[in-house]
Amino acid sequence: MENNRSALASVMLVLVTLAGIFLVGFLIFGKPASLQVVPQVSAKGTPDQILQLLKDGNGRFSAGKSAYLHSDPARIGLAGISDQGNYAYATVLSCSDSRVPVELLFDAGIMDLFVVRVAGNVCDTDEIGSIEYGLAHVKTPVLVILGHTRCGAVTAVSQAVAGHGHKLERNIPPLVDNIIPAVKRAMELHKDVHGEAIVSLAIEENVWQAVEDLFMKSPAVRSLVKAGKVKVIGAIYDLGTGKVEWLPQSKIGETLQRVEASPDKETEAFAK
Ligand SMILES: [Zn+2]
Numbered sequence: 001m002e003n004n005r006s007a008l009a010s011v012m013l014v015l016v017t018l019a020g021i022f023l024v025g026f027l028i029f030g031k032p033a034s035l036q037v038v039p040q041v042s043a044k045g046t047p048d049q050i051l052q053l054l055k056d057g058n059g060r061f062s063a064g065k066s067a068y069l070h071s072d073p074a075r076i077g078l079a080g081i082s083d084q085g086n087y088a089y090a091t092v093l094s095c096s097d098s099r100v101p102v103e104l105l106f107d108a109g110i111m112d113l114f115v116v117r118v119a120g121n122v123c124d125t126d127e128i129g130s131i132e133y134g135l136a137h138v139k140t141p142v143l144v145i146l147g148h149t150r151c152g153a154v155t156a157v158s159q160a161v162a163g164h165g166h167k168l169e170r171n172i173p174p175l176v177d178n179i180i181p182a183v184k185r186a187m188e189l190h191k192d193v194h195g196e197a198i199v200s201l202a203i204e205e206n207v208w209q210a211v212e213d214l215f216m217k218s219p220a221v222r223s224l225v226k227a228g229k230v231k232v233i234g235a236i237y238d239l240g241t242g243k244v245e246w247l248p249q250s251k252i253g254e255t256l257q258r259v260e261a262s263p264d265k266e267t268e269a270f271a272k
Pocket of ligand 1: 096119
């Protein structure tokens with residue numbers, strides 16, 4: 001009995017000592033490495049699985065529960081020796097706006113997203129080239145065309161189209177000219193809507209305009225989408241809530257069909 005008791009006491013002492021060491025280690029060094037949750041996305045999933053990953057990430061971000069994945073020194077070290085094509089899971093075209101931090105809003109980190117940012121998230125030659133690289137070489141199964149609420153570029157073009165424009169620096173008009181058809185279409189479709197409200201509608205039209213411009217000029221992207229290797233999706237990020245609104249997938253298919261029927265589309269997939 002006495003022996004049992006002293007054996008039990010010894011075991012308890014060892015356990016208490018181990019717990020103490022663990023606690024002191026935790027207080028000094030933070031979370032032990034073995035407890036860090038670092039989901040690996042090295043084997044990329046299907047486009048739908050990737051889309052769910054993005055939705056879950058935005059859900060955590062907008063709820064104030066970001067996990068700040070893939071942002072630690074270990075990930076930086078991994079990036080230094082890796083081919084991003086084995087890791088990055090989505091290409092994102094987004095506006096340059098400082099209120100639209102792409103990795104943060106999807107709770108993603110280093111080597112997760114191939115990001116193309118340009119004022120007004122327009123899709124012109126350089127952006128399309130970057131997207132082709134993201135899809136064909138970095139091999140991301142998803143492309144997100146991400147507009148955002150209160151976009152300054154779309155607002156400025158809306159004002160200009162309505163006749164209230166102001167002087168622009170010389171390189172801005174060729175940048176924002178891709179937005180003009182989107183604004184005009186929003187105004188045509190909603191003749192009774194003006195001011196701030198028309199800007200919101202133009203922001204969505206501008207996402208569809210980018211999709212159309214991309215399909216018109218990139219036979220390579222059309223092929224990847226038709227083969228089911230890549231899913232393109234439109235979305236709008238709300239600056240005030242942090243939430244991404246996912247736009248109807250059916251519009252992508254309709255746009256692709258319309259472009260396929262157009263005699264003006266580019267047909268040579270490769271550069272000469
Ligand atoms: Zn913007």
